[in-house]
Structures are given as structure tokens and as C-alpha cells.
Amino acid sequence: MRSLVRFAVALAVVAALGIPAIGQPAERGVTPTEIVLGTSMPMSGPASPWGMGVGGGMDAWLRHVNDQGGIHGRKFRLLIRDDAYLPPRAVANVRELVERDGVLAIVSQIGTANCYAVRDFMVESKTFWITPACGADMWAGMRERNRYVFITYPGYVDEGIYLTKYGVENLKAKNIAVFYQNDLYGQQGLLGVKRGVFAARAKGAKLVAQVSYEVVDVEVTAQALKLKESGADTVILYGAPRQSALLVREIAKVGYRPTLMATFTLLDPMMFALAGEAWNDIYLTSYMPVLGTGDARVDAVLATLVRYNPALARLSFNAAAGVSFIEPFLEGIRRAGPTLTKERLVEAMETIKNWDGEAIRGVTFTKESRQGINRLFMVRSERGQYTKLTGWYTYARKF
Amino acid sequence: MAAVTHLAQYLVSGLAAGSLYALVALGVVLLYRSSRVLNFAHGDIATLGTFVAFTLIARKLPFSLAVIGGLAAAALVGALFFFLVLRPAKEASLLGKIVLTIGLALLLGGTVQVVWGTETLVFPFPLSELRVYRLGQVVISEMNLGTIVIGIVLMTLLYVLVQGTKVGLAMRAVAQRVDAAQALGIPARRIYALTWGLAGALGGAAGVLLAPVVYLDPFMMLDPFLKGFAAAVMGGMDSLPGAVLGGFLLGIAENVFAGYVSFKFKTTMAFAVIILVLLLRPEGMLGRVYHRRV
Secondary structure (H helix, E strand, O other): OHHHHHHHHHHHHHHHHHHHHHOOOOOOOEOOOEEEEEEEEOOOOOOHHHHHHHHHHHHHHHHHHHHOOOEOOEEEEEEEEEOOOOHHHHHHHHHHHHHHOOOOEEEOOEOHHHHHHHHHHHHHHOOEEEOOEOOHHHHOOOHHHOOOEEEOOOOHHHHHHHHHHHHHHHOOOOEEEEEEEOOHHHHHHHHHHHHHHHHOHHHOOEEEEEEEEOOOOOOOHHHHHHHHHHOOOEEEEEOOHHHHHHHHHHHHHOOOOOEEEEOHHHOOOHHHHHHHHHOOOEEEEEOOOOOOOOOHHHHHHHHHHHHHOHHHHHHHHHHHHHHHHHHHHHHHHHHHOOOOOHHHHHHHHOOOOOEOOOOOOOEOOOOOOOEOOOEEEEEEEEOOEEEEOOOOEEOOOOO | OHHHHHHHHHHHHHHHHHHHHHHHHHHHHHHHHHHOOOOOOHHHHHHHHHHHHHHHHHOOOOHHHHHHHHHHHHHHHHHHHHHHHHOOOOOOOHHHHHHHHHHHHHHHHHHHHHHHOOOOEOOOOOOOOOOEEEEOOEEEEHHHHHHHHHHHHHHHHHHHHHHHOHHHHHHHHHHHOHHHHHHOOOOHHHHHHHHHHHHHHHHHHHHHHHHHHHOEOOOOOHHHHHHHHHHHHHHOOOOHHHHHHHHHHHHHHHHHHHHHOOOOOHHHHHHHHHHHHHHHOOOOOOOOOOOOOO
16 A cells, blocks of 8 residues: 555656646757757868868858848857867767757768767767768668758769769770778778779779878878879879879879869869869769859858858858758758747658758658758869769669 | 889889978987987977968068078977976976977967968979979979978088087087086087077978978878888987988888888888887987996
8 A cells, every 4th residue: 555655656746747847948959049059070180171161151151040030030059069070079079969068950060980970879869960971871771760860961972983974974984093081981982983883894994993091191192103003094083182182283293194083072162272283174073053153042152151251261162061061951940830849840851842942952851761962963173163064963862 | 114113203202202201300309319308399390380481471572581481480489499398397307398399289289270270271382393304204393303402401401510510519519418518618508499499490391391292281290290200210319310311211111112012001111110120220220329337
């Protein structure tokens, strides 16, 4: 009898404690006037131009949205933590943002290795994760577990396949070599090229060299010589801006003139300054309109960002990419209406179909798919600017 | 024939990298000889000097003046660090002093990032990296050739200063027995400060020669500093010719290894060679063992 009474009392206490919770704010990171977002970026160290660009771009765009009144009366606050491109620090930052600061979402993040390091925590914590800027292939096969993940960033494997296919079909590429950063980013690009070469083997495509460098390397002379020795007619670049610029300069120096192709991460206008004339006639992919190629809306995005943060003029590509990462999420918040709960937001995100933002285009999310974009097009560098070469190339959705 | 050309090309690029490692190594050895302090801020002092030169060039100063300004800034930082930090902390243990240089490295690294930002910049230089000279099939850029020549000139000047002048004699005296040198009237503090300044300027010169080749950013000296340091250990920490030899050998070895064996283990190989050298000759290739008489 006594234990029954105890049980009843305990039940009453639990119920009493539970009642006020009904009147609490709907979601962590959301108040009637504010939405708190967080991100972990390399704001120091060798990868900091990426963090400064993407983080700075997102921050400036959110300030712009705030100045227009926010969304449904709520303004945004973005907490940026520095991880110096180091996976352990990224883990600590993301845990702190989710568990202590109670953010509604982690928006973006940079570095494939860093993303892998926090992926399981993000999935377990059921926190929104909006377009981590790392090879999207890491989500393949995780369809059951990524309810709160929404991505508008291409996978490097898919991109590598496309680059190879385009090279073989349009640029007479046969003997292909890859210059890549020896980490998950570069290795995924290499894997894509290998698959592309395998698919095009009937047309005579062969992978004749795979030449890597380490993130800390400051010279790539030996790599350039190795590529020349391989006799490749086409070299595909999966590197960071600095080493890629060094490589194209170096191969020009040793009198080697292959067809050069590159990942969209090298679309940065900085490449023209770094590599000079050597950054000419390079074929690259893109997943969003390229700045300065006649798309007035994306150019206007950059103009807005620079008004808020003039330093972004020098980091234009990454800053605009930052906007492309968060735009669909802001649209989801808009569609979710004034009563913002996590589940309403998921449902609202799932209504986004073939949606065009200011920077990103053609975004579609469904109940089954969190892969918001699955298409690319080709551009070519010519005399200090990029020219669009093709329409969209679409690849299969994987997650 | 093609194989010989390739080997020659790897040797040429190794020489260019080696001359920079040698310059860095000389700065490290110069300080170690005189004070037994390993200066972990050497790379950051060099970076600061290079950024100062870059700013002066951007302000339309003639190139030579801008470079002198940059080297002077690096020298000043080195000398000031000695006067303001190391001298007051003279009671600190050797390890304590080394930790102080790590502190200086962090301070300078942060300062450079705050003042100049972290983007990669193009460092203008009168010699071109894309204009090349050909010797048969072997190619060398104007910049690489310039780096090797300027590097050798600077090394020769340093050698003449240390071995052939009174100041050099004083530096050597202070390095061997500071108390005896002071008893003979040599101003040890000034000699130490001069040594720190000279080492900073040497590092700055390496930075100015490196920046046009690998681009300028706050982290550009990370790898060259490690390699220069390794070259110093390999050559013998108290031997200036050893530092030069170590620098060139390391540059050539890592390029040849990368070309014929593996890129992924290029840096690992450099350190494996050092371990091997130290196993066979713990004092380094040209280092000398001082036996203390009882």
C-alpha cells in the first residue's frame, strides 16, 4: 500500500514538473523575437580564407535579413566558433553550440574530415544541420538517419564523374591524371575521376597518374614534373587554391600543356590573381550561377554582402557560397509560419520544390531526399573571367 | 636520356628549395651557437618581416628599400625580443627560454593575422617565376635561379662576417665562453642582440625569397621553418657550413624522393634521413663534439 502511495506521489511530482513545460518556448534556439544559429569554421590557420568567406557571407546575409525585419518577427543571431580546420576542435565547438548554447541549427561547416568527425553526433542530437560544405557523398546510404539534415552542396564523387565524362566526350581526354589534396576532400574527387574513367574505358579513357600533396606543402614542383612525365593529356585538379595555383604555374614553367580541369571549389576569382596567365582555359564545374557571368541576382547578393562587410569583396566566391548554403533554410523558416517547431520546420523544408533563391537555384527536398541539388554545369576561364559552357547536367540522388 | 633529364630537373628544383632551407637553418644555428636557445619564433619573425616588406612595396616604395625595411623590421623584432624578454629572464632555464620563443611565435602569428588578414597574397618580385632558362631539357625559372644565387651570396656574406671580422670574432668568443669574453671587454649583451637581429634578418630574407614562389600568407613559413630546423639538426646545430649543407641536401633529397618514390612520404622521408644521420653522427654532419675537461 505504502509503495502505491509513493508511486502516486512520484507521479504527481513528475506531472507537476511537466505542466509548466507546456508553456515554455517551442524549440531550443527559438524565442518569439530571435532564432539562434551556430557554426564551426576555420577562422584561423591555413584554411581561414574559407571560413572568413563562408562564415562572413552567412553572417552578412543574416544581418541583411534582420534589417528587413527578420522572418515572422524573429531576428537571427549567428554564433561562429573557430575550429582552425581541426576535426577535434570542430567536435568540441559543435557539441558546445548544441548542448550549451542551444542553437536551433548548425549552419554549414567546412572540411570533409571535420564534417565526418561530427556527423554521428549531429545525427544523434537531432539538431538541424544545414549544408555542411563537405563532400555530400558522406550521406549516401544514411537516408533513415538524416531527418534534420538538408544539403545544397554537390558530392565530389559525382562531380569527379562529370568532369571526366565531359573531358572524354568534349575535350578528347584519354590519358587522364589527377592532382589532389591527400585528405578526404581530394580522395573523394579522385574516386569520382576513377569511376568516370571506368565508365568511359570503352572510349579509351585511362587514369595514367594520381599525384597528391599534403595540406601543409608550400611547393609542388616535384608533382608538376611527375605529371609531365606521365604524359597525361588532361589533368584534373582537386586541390586548395594555393597549391592548385602553384601547380598550374609550375606546369606552365616546365613547358607542359595538358587540358586542365578543376573542381568548383577553385572557382574563386582569387585564382586569377594567384596563378596569373596560367589560370586561362581551365574547365571547371559549378552548382550555382558564377559571379560576374551575367546573372544579375547573384551579383546583387555580393553587392549586399560587401555593404555589410567590405572585406568580403576579396572573398567573393566563398561569401556567395555561404549565402547559397543558408537560403533554403531561411525559406523553410518562412514557410513554417510564426509557430516555429522543429517538426513544422521539417515539414516546411519538405515542401521546397524546384525553388530558386538569390544565389542557389533549383532546390528540391522531399520526405525521402535531403539532397537539395543534384546538378552541375561547366564553365571555362578565359582572360580573367569565367564563361558558361553548358546547361545543367543532372546526376542521380543518393540520399 | 629522358631519365637523366628528369633527375637533373629534380636536382635543380631541390637546389632552389635547399637554398631557402639553408637560409632558415643559418638563422637557427646562429642563435643556437651563441645562446643554446632554439628559436621557435624564427619562422614567424621571418613572416612578419616579409609582410612589412609587402606593405612598403604596396606603399610604392622602391623594391630594394622595401626589402631592406622588411629585413630591418625582422632584425628589430629579434633584437627587441632579446632585450625586452630574454635578458630580463636570464635566470630562466634553457627550456624556459625556449618556451618564451614559442610564446613569441604565437604572439607574432596572431599579430600578423590581425593586421594583414589571412588571405593568400601575391608578393611582387622583380624576377619572374614564369620566365625560364633552358639547359637542354632542364628548365630553371628566373626566380629559382635568383633564389639560389642570392642565397649563396647571403651565406657567403655571413661567413665572411663571422669568420673574417672583429664582430664575428666577438660573436664566436661569446658563443664559446661568455664570461671569458666579457672579461676581455667584449660587450656580450650587444653581441647577443646583434646575433638575434642578424638571425631575424636572415629569416626575413628567406621569407622575401619564398613569398613570390609560394605566395604570401601568415602560414607560409610553417613548412620551411620545420625543414630549415631539420636541416640545422642534420648539419650540426653549431656549424654554419653544416646548416648550409643540411639545407641543400634536404631540398635535393626530398625532391628526388618525391619524384621517384612517393609524394605522400616526402616530409616523412626528410625526417627519416635526419634520424639516420643522427644515429650515425649524433653531432650532425659537420658538428663538433666539445669535450669538457675535468
